[in-house]
Amino acid sequence: MGFREALQSGKFLITAEIGPPKGTAIDELLEDAELIKGKVDAINVTDLQSSVMRLGSVAVCHLLKDKGIDPILQMTCRDRNRLALQSDLLSAWVLGIRNVLSLTGDHPALGDHPQAMPVFDLDSVSLLNVIRKLNEGVDMAGSQLKGATDFFPGAVVNPGADTEAAFEMQIIKMEKKIEAGARFFQTQGIYDLNLFEKFIKRVEGFKTPILGGIILLKSAGMARFMNKNVAGVFVPDPLIKEMEDTKDKVKTSISIAARLIKGMKDLCQGVHIMAIGWEKKIPMVLEDAGL
Amino acid sequence: MIIAEIKPFEEIKDMLKNYKRILVLGCGTCMAICLSGGKKQVELLALALRTARRTEGGEVTIGEKTIGRQCEPKFVDQIKDEASQYEVILSMGCGAGVQELAERLNSIPVLPAMNTLFIGAASEEGNFLEMCRACGDCILWRTGGICPVARCAKSLIYGPCGGSQNGRCEVSKDTPCVWQQIYARLTKLNQIHLLMGISQPKAWHIHPQRLAREDLKLNKETKGG
Numbered sequence: 045m046g047f048r049e050a051l052q053s054g055k056f057l058i059t060a061e062i063g064p065p066k067g068t069a070i071d072e073l074l075e076d077a078e079l080i081k082g083k084v085d086a087i088n089v090t091d092l093q094s095s096v097m098r099l100g101s102v103a104v105c106h107l108l109k110d111k112g113i114d115p116i117l118q119m120t121c122r123d124r125n126r127l128a129l130q131s132d133l134l135s136a137w138v139l140g141i142r143n144v145l146s147l148t149g150d151h152p153a154l155g156d157h158p159q160a161m162p163v164f165d166l167d168s169v170s171l172l173n174v175i176r177k178l179n180e181g182v183d184m185a186g187s188q189l190k191g192a193t194d195f196f197p198g199a200v201v202n203p204g205a206d207t208e209a210a211f212e213m214q215i216i217k218m219e220k221k222i223e224a225g226a227r228f229f230q231t232q233g234i235y236d237l238n239l240f241e242k243f244i245k246r247v248e249g250f251k252t253p254i255l256g257g258i259i260l261l262k263s264a265g266m267a268r269f270m271n272k273n274v275a276g277v278f279v280p281d282p283l284i285k286e287m288e289d290t291k292d293k294v295k296t297s298i299s300i301a302a303r304l305i306k307g308m309k310d311l312c313q314g315v316h317i318m319a320i321g322w323e324k325k326i327p328m329v330l331e332d333a334g335l
Numbered sequence: 336m337i338i339a340e341i342k343p344f345e346e347i348k349d350m351l352k353n354y355k356r357i358l359v360l361g362c363g364t365c366m367a368i369c370l371s372g373g374k375k376q377v378e379l380l381a382l383a384l385r386t387a388r389r390t391e392g393g394e395v396t397i398g399e400k401t402i403g404r405q406c407e408p409k410f411v412d413q414i415k416d417e418a419s420q421y422e423v424i425l426s427m428g429c430g431a432g433v434q435e436l437a438e439r440l441n442s443i444p445v446l447p448a449m450n451t452l453f454i455g456a457a458s459e460e461g462n463f464l465e466m467c468r469a470c471g472d473c474i475l476w477r478t479g480g481i482c483p484v485a486r487c488a489k490s491l492i493y494g495p496c497g498g499s500q501n502g503r504c505e506v507s508k509d510t511p512c513v514w515q516q517i518y519a520r521l522t523k524l525n526q527i528h529l530l531m532g533i534s535q536p537k538a539w540h541i542h543p544q545r546l547a548r549e550d551l552k553l554n555k556e557t558k559g560g
Contacts, residue, residue, distance in 0.1 A: 106393045126536070150495040151488050162489060168494040170536045184536075202497035208501050209515035217494035218532050224533060232497065275498045275505060 046114045047086035047143050051228060056333060057255055057314025059116065059230065060326050061088040064099035074107065076323035081113050083327055084144060088116040088230070088316070095122065095155025102132060106139040108191035116198065117141050120149025125165040126174070126184055133178055137193040144169040145198045145230065146221075169217065172197055172224035177224075193297040201254075202278035203234065204241035215246065222252050230316040232276040233259035235283055236309040244311050253313035258304055260322045261297045262331070264288040300327060302332035336365040336456065337429045338463045339372065339449040341380070348387055350446050351425065355394055357384070358421040358449070359416070360436070361401030362428035369463060372427030372449055376403040380427065380448065405432025411439045418443055453485075471540045477529040479520030484537075486513035492537060494530065 049058055060080055064075055076331050087108055091101040105115035117136050124132065133144065148168045152160040166174065181192035199221040205211040217242060218229070234240045234256050244254065259277070261267055264287040267279035283300055290296035305315050319326055341347075351357055354539045359381045367373025381397045388395040398421060402410040405428035418424055430451040437445040454464035468485040474492060475482055484490045488506040495502050495514030498505030502515050521527050 055375055139473065148489060148491065150498065153506045155486070164489040164491065165539070166536055167489070167493055167496075169493050170532060200497065205497065206500060207502050207515060209518040210495065210502065210512065213495050213518055213530075214497065219531070220493055220533055273500075275500045 045085075047116065051196075051313070052252055055085075056309060056335070057253070058084045058090060058317070058330065059086045059255055059314065060084045060317045060319065060323065061090060062104075062323055063093050063103065063320075064104045065091045066096065066111065066335075068097045070098065070099070070104070070107065073112065073293060074287075077108055077113055078225055079324055081111065081328045083330055085314075086114045088118055089108040089143060091120045091149070092123065092155070093117040093150075095150045095152045095157070095160075097155070097157055102136050102139065102141065105136065105141045109140040109158050114143065115141055116143040116145050118145045118147060119171065119173055120147045121166045121168065122149030122152060122161075123163055125163055129166060129171060130174060130178065130183055132155055133175065133193060133195070134189075137178075137195065142194070143196045143198065144175055145200065146175065146226070147200055168199060169220045169224050171225055172199060176225040177197050184256065185225075196224050196227055198230065201229045201247075202232040202237075202276035203240055204232055204278055206276065206278075218247060218250065222250055226252065228253045228255065230255045231257040233257040233270075233274075233318060234304065234308070235277070235279045235295065237304065237311070239278075240308070240329070247278040255314040255316040256304075256308040256312050257316050257318060258301050258308075258329075259318045260301055261287055261324065262320075262322065263293060294322075294325065298329050298332050301329045302334075305329070305333035305335065336368050336454070337431075338369050338450060338453050338455045338465075339366060339451045341371060341376065341427070342448060344383060345382075347425070347448055349382070349421065351384065354423040356396045356398075356420070357425055358398040358418060358423070359384070359425045360405070360418075360427060361399075362405040362432050363401050364404045364427075365429060366427055366432075366449070367401070369457070377401055377427055379408070380425075395403040405429075406435045408439060411436055415440065455485075462498060470537065471544065472537055474534075475512075475519055478517045479524055479526065479529075481513060481517050481520055483513050483517065486516075493533065500547050 062076060089101045090102045101117055105117045108115040139280055146168045161285055175195050175197045177184060178193045179195055183189060194216050201218045202214050205214045229252060245260050264284050267284045267287060270277040286296055308315055317326055359377050361372050361374055361377035365486045377399050382473050385397055403412050403413055418440050424436060425446050425448050426436055427448045433445055433447045454467040454469060455463050455465045458464040465485050466482060483492055488504055489496060495512055499512035504510040504512050504514055521529060
């Protein structure tokens, strides 16, 4: 069962995320993917995450597909204009990729080639519109395609936007994404289930499945770093203390993630696990969460 | 106005190293108003260049002049004779000024003393802010008079990315998230509805852009009789 079918079946969804390496050594990535295959409904492959130059998402998605894993192609608008975005979508389709996650993308200034020209010809909303058009058999200019796509498009939302204006704008943009064709959402990492519940109540009427984001905590230091530097991520003090006091960081990290997942089961339609290098620990998290 | 800043002095000195008769030419409009290349800055730059050349033991004649606008032919034509007495013109105008001078004084090299930065305004004393990208497709009517094309690092026109923290842009903590400013302004104006719906993506214009004004051409013909 592919991701689209899993979502339509109404089961509690599990997706994970892997980041391609900087270079051509993909053995470890494929090993990680093999380990979580069968335990997740799909694997997201990031697109030059944090604006750092790496192996591309389309190629890695294709390799996952060959292994019998349903990939979700993350596509950002940072590096390609509308010609390249559409062409890469067609390429992805002929390589067997069926799910696309539309993102605006981080600014190049945050990455390892800060002088690169930021493209942003389109953004996450207009890219979803383009995917819908390709699915209908026409390109952005209205020209007929010789062979259409049938992508399952998704988008992201940041429930932890930290000011009233930022939060309200997230909701407005979420509505636009749905209007433009988003069929599911994956969220930024969640650590506060009360806040997440408020968000879920607010967007209940949108009737679009949401997969709550889970970022595995590796240390108290990482939690503090994210609180300071990662937009929309807020790790509450008791969780930081738990990581600080523990003798077994891995075990505590897994237990925190599992608790969050259990809490999300009644709130949303699935979880999206971002292990950031700890992909091998995903099966233990799922087991602990009873999934 | 157009905002520019003077190039590093070493770079200017290097551009001028083979010239002995130099006219430092200021621009009395944008460059004077943004206090970068008006009469006062011409005086200071000419003085610095003379001092540097003297220290290095070289001869030099440096003239100083500021015209109303370097980008306007009638002002440039007024200094043609004076300019012809120099080997080189060091323009303290914006990129358009340098090019207009180079075009009309075409037997004398024209060098830029400035780096032209953006179209903007002074946000407070000594701080200038980019406000317009001259994109040719103004959407200020639906963004509360605040431009996300110029003032969002990603030029997003459908709403913010998810990267802001405490109302600040992911690219720089010194920059407010313009979409939060737009949200606040539209709330105040009771026009939040303008943020809803999806418009067409921007049509980027082909450079160089041109503007043909038939009314002005007709006007000239009529006057010319």
